[in-house]
Amino acid sequence: MRKTIIAVAAAAAIGGTAYLVAGPSAAAEEVTLYKNPQCGCCENYADYLRDNGFTVTVKPTHELVPMSRKAGIADDFQGCHLAFIDDYVVSGHVPVDTVNRLLTERPNIKGVTLPGMPMGSPGMGGAKTEPFTVYEINGGRPKVYAVE
Numbered sequence: 001m002r003k004t005i006i007a008v009a010a011a012a013a014i015g016g017t018a019y020l021v022a023g024p025s026a027a028a029e030e031v032t033l034y035k036n037p038q039c040g041c042c043e044n045y046a047d048y049l050r051d052n053g054f055t056v057t058v059k060p061t062h063e064l065v066p067m068s069r070k071a072g073i074a075d076d077f078q079g080c081h082l083a084f085i086d087d088y089v090v091s092g093h094v095p096v097d098t099v100n101r102l103l104t105e106r107p108n109i110k111g112v113t114l115p116g117m118p119m120g121s122p123g124m125g126g127a128k129t130e131p132f133t134v135y136e137i138n139g140g141r142p143k144v145y146a147v148e
């Protein structure tokens with residue numbers, strides 16, 4: 001029994017080392033995206049991230065709203081899906097330039113969100129009718145992170 005526990009611990013340590021060797025830039029490209037099972041524009045957004053070099057795992061869930069709340073996003077500011085990229089949360093149809101800026105600048109916030117489903121945003125289709133306002137998720141009052 002003791003031997004088994006040691007073997008498991010050793011395997012975990014080796015796994016951890018391999019992860020560290022891969023480095024932050026490799027890890028940054030891994031995305032887990034939670035969405036409602038029926039959401040089509042969420043799939044389009046996942047494809048948009050893939051087209052921009054990310055590796056995306058899509059996970060359907062019926063718990064998107066509580067998950068988004070738990071990630072620190074007030075109901076009025078939630079996007080239609082919730083992505084975890086590196087140490088950050090990206091909610092909604094956030095343009096990839098802003099995602100990359102987040103991963104490069106690495107600000108001390110939880111992530112960013114583009115509330116709702118603005119027409120013309122990545123994965124949404126249609127014509128853009130107004131600038132997209134992306135907000136910081138920072139544990140307090142949302143601040144504007146980017147206007148695109």
Ligand SMILES: [Cu+2]
Binds near residue numbers: 041042081093116124
């Ligand atoms: Cu959407």
